[in-house]
Amino acid sequence: MTEDERILIPAGIMRRTEENVNINNKVKMAFGSKNVIGYNDYKGTAFVVEGKARFFDSGAEFDMMKGKFSFVTRVFRNNSYNG
Known part of the structure; x- marks a missing residue:
């Protein structure tokens, strides 16, 4: 997640998702984590994020993700919003 609350996901495949987003x-x-204590102190919980998304294959954010994940051909970006 970026400082301005955008979620960046490395995309090596996700072709059908890209078609749908277009x-x-x-x-x-929905994202899950076993590192967050959930309901009744169970280990793990999930979060639902809504927003607008797009795929991109160039720019500073793409270069940063490509440096971390060599398989990246595109980056999926979600701009969160409430409602």
Whole structure:
């Protein structure tokens, strides 16, 4: 996640998702983590994030992700919003 609350996901495949985002860029994603204490002190919880998304294959953010993940051909970016 970036400082301005954008989520960047390295995309090596995700072709069908990219096709869908090109038609309708509103997305809802669920993320899970076992490192966060959940309901009734269970280990793990999930988060749902809504926003608008796009794929891109150039620019500073792409270069940064490519440096971390050599398989990246595109980056999936979600701009979170409430509602």
